[in-house]
Amino acid sequence: MCMEDLSKSVIFPIGGKFESKNFAGTVWVNMLTPVGSALPIANVTFEPGCRNSWHKHAGGQILLVTGGRGYYQEWGKPAQELHPGDVVGIPAEVKHWHGAAKDSWFVHLAIEVHPEKGPATWLEPVADADYDALK
Amino acid sequence: MCMEDLSKSVIFPIGGKFESKNFAGTVWVNMLTPVGSALPIANVTFEPGCRNSWHKHAGGQILLVTGGRGYYQEWGKPAQELHPGDVVGIPAEVKHWHGAAKDSWFVHLAIEVHPEKGPATWLEPVADADYDALK
Numbered sequence: 009m010c011m012e013d014l015s016k017s018v019i020f021p022i023g024g025k026f027e028s029k030n031f032a033g034t035v036w037v038n039m040l041t042p043v044g045s046a047l048p049i050a051n052v053t054f055e056p057g058c059r060n061s062w063h064k065h066a067g068g069q070i071l072l073v074t075g076g077r078g079y080y081q082e083w084g085k086p087a088q089e090l091h092p093g094d095v096v097g098i099p100a101e102v103k104h105w106h107g108a109a110k111d112s113w114f115v116h117l118a119i120e121v122h123p124e125k126g127p128a129t130w131l132e133p134v135a136d137a138d139y140d141a142l143k
Numbered sequence: 144m145c146m147e148d149l150s151k152s153v154i155f156p157i158g159g160k161f162e163s164k165n166f167a168g169t170v171w172v173n174m175l176t177p178v179g180s181a182l183p184i185a186n187v188t189f190e191p192g193c194r195n196s197w198h199k200h201a202g203g204q205i206l207l208v209t210g211g212r213g214y215y216q217e218w219g220k221p222a223q224e225l226h227p228g229d230v231v232g233i234p235a236e237v238k239h240w241h242g243a244a245k246d247s248w249f250v251h252l253a254i255e256v257h258p259e260k261g262p263a264t265w266l267e268p269v270a271d272a273d274y275d276a277l278k
Contacts, residue, residue, distance in 0.1 A: 019154070019209055019227045040207065040230045047182075047205060047256050049230075070182060072175065072252070074154055074209070092154050095175045095184075117207070119254065121182050 018115060019074055020051040030130045033058025033108075040117075048123055054078060054114040059107020059139060062131040064100075067122025071096040071106060078114030079142060080106045081134075087142055090114070100125070105134050109142070153250060154209055155186040165265045168193025168243075175252075183258055189213065189249040194242020194274060197266040199235075202257030206231040206241060213249030214277060215241045216269075222277055225249070235260070240269050244277070 023038025036053040054076075062083065071080065073094040080096050081087035083103035090096070090106075098104055100122070108114035158173025171188040189211075197218065206215065208229040215231050216222035218238035225231070225241075233239055235257070243249035 020207070020230070021228060041205065041232065045232075046203075047254065049205065049207070049254070070176065070184065072155070072184070093156060095155070097176065097180075117252075119182065119184070 018053070020117070022053050023051065030061045030063065031058060031107075032061075032133060035060075046123070048120045050118045052116055052118050054108035056108050056112055056114075057110050058114075059134055060105050061133045062103050062105050063128050064103050064131070065098060065120070065128050066100060067120065067125035068100040068102075069098040069121060070119045071098065072117040072119070073115070074117060075113065075115035077109045077112035078107055078116070079109065080104065089143075090116075103131065107134075110140075153188070155252070157188050158186065165196045165198065166193060166242075167196075167268060170195075181258070183255045185253045187251055187253050189243035191243050191247055192245050193249075194269055195240050196268045197238050197240050198263050199238050199266070200233060200255070200263050201235060202255065202260035203235040203237075204233040204256060205254045206233065207252040207254070208250070209252060210248065210250035212244045212247040213242055213251070214244065215239065225251075238266065242269075245275075 021038050022036045026035050026037035034055045035058050038051040040049045040051055073090045073092050075092055078090045079087040080090055081104060156173050157171045161170050161172035169190045170193050173186040175184045175186055208225045208227050210227055213225045214222040215225055216239060
């Protein structure tokens with residue numbers, strides 16, 4: 009999917025580039041709910057090849073895929089390919105990563121579950137060899 | 144927007160027709176999260192002219208508009224026109240309705256906030272004269 013194609017699948021405003029050592033590649037994050045909301049919802053846009061590091065959420069997270077092609081992987085399991093319309097329920101304290109395919113932009117909404125339980129715990133990057141082996 | 148146009152804006156599966164006396168017109172509701180989830184998320188699709196009755200949520204609700212054109216109105220305030228990418232934070236216990244424009248399908252995600260506080264309270268239908276006066 010090229011950038012022009014992406015523009016057709018962007019529903020929620022892309023927001024600004026998000027500078028973080030927990031992402032390999034460029035990512036845009038737009039908070040759709042006010043700061044301090046009981047239910048933080050972010051629109052997250054990954055450039056092709058971009059993914060986050062392994063991490064876990066104290067209260068869990070739900071991903072709603074709105075554009076492109078990407079992956080979700082839990083530690084010790086195969087990566088799961090994601091497309092628009094897919095929904096991923098990430099249980100609390102389960103180590104995982106998500107991000108774009110090598111050749112596609114990827115857009116999802118990310119909804120924090122029980123954010124009052126605390127922030128995400130960030131771990132090591134996804135090994136390049138493991139990411140590169142994905143189709 | 145015709146039905147063919149709608150198909151281009153449907154991201155999440157439309158699900159089944161939802162029979163309810165609290166809606167005027169035909170609506171489709173697809174629960175994206177498991178029954179009993181701490182965070183119920185529904186994909187809601189209104190045919191042109193379809194809207195729900197006035198109601199309120201014990202814990203509030205967030206609407207994320209993904210397709211078509213519709214409205215959100217709080218009691219005593221003017222109706223607000225909605226388009227894809229719009230986000231509505233509905234406070235707890237605020238009387239309101241939402242639904243499609245007369246000439247357009249309308250699709251939104253609906254996320255319950257603090258569902259443990261109890262179910263929605265359903266009230267009277269939106270007066271036809273008030274709905275018909277919308278542009």
